[in-house]
Amino acid sequence: MGSRILVLNGPNLNMLGVRQPEVYGDGSYADVVEICTRSARNRGAEAEVRQTNDEAEMLVWIHGLARERDFSAIVINPAAWTHTSVALADALVIPEVPVVEVHISNVHAREGFRQHSYVSPIASAVIAGCGLAGYGYAVDRAVDLAQS
Numbered sequence: 220m221g222s223r224i225l226v227l228n229g230p231n232l233n234m235l236g237v238r239q240p241e242v243y244g245d246g247s248y249a250d251v252v253e254i255c256t257r258s259a260r261n262r263g264a265e266a267e268v269r270q271t272n273d274e275a276e277m278l279v280w281i282h283g284l285a286r287e288r289d290f291s292a293i294v295i296n297p298a299a300w301t302h303t304s305v306a307l308a309d310a311l312v313i314p315e316v317p318v319v320e321v322h323i324s325n326v327h328a329r330e331g332f333r334q335h336s337y338v339s340p341i342a343s344a345v346i347a348g349c350g351l352a353g354y355g356y357a358v359d360r361a362v363d364l365a366q367s
């Protein structure tokens with residue numbers, strides 16, 4: 220088996236398909252799981268996809284990776300925590316694995332508060348505005364980074 224990629228999703232992403240389809244499209248969270256799984260498999264890798272609305276749970280998952288070393292890269296859509304959480308950015312450097320940040324929408328073309336990310340300075344790559352397909356690109360890049 221090739222690289223294992225941990226795909227993390229922050230708050231409200233479980234509501235994809237219902238939540239502002241004019242911004243995030245009609246695809247569901249199940250579609251996110253499918254896209255990531257397929258993208259990893261195409262590269263001979265494996266993706267584990269998780270979502271939480273609880274920031275503490277997200278931090279525990281990241282700390283778990285630092286201890287277990289069971290994934291070689293992270294793909295993360297931090298959702299609203301992108302713009303608010305120093306704690307999340309601090310946690311993401313602890314496992315010392317590459318991080319790819321993904322956003323479904325083009326956050327740079329939206330409200331001013333979405334144009335600052337606490338995560339981008341510690342990310343190896345940032346993908347925004349590609350819809351759910353962006354998850355596929357992010358996993359693909361994460362596999363490259365995991366193998367380099």
Ligand code: DQA
Nearest residue numbers: 296297298299322323324333
């Ligand atoms: C998002 C953009 C964020 O600004 C927003 O809070 C989200 C989703 C995106 O995928 O486009 O929840 O990360």
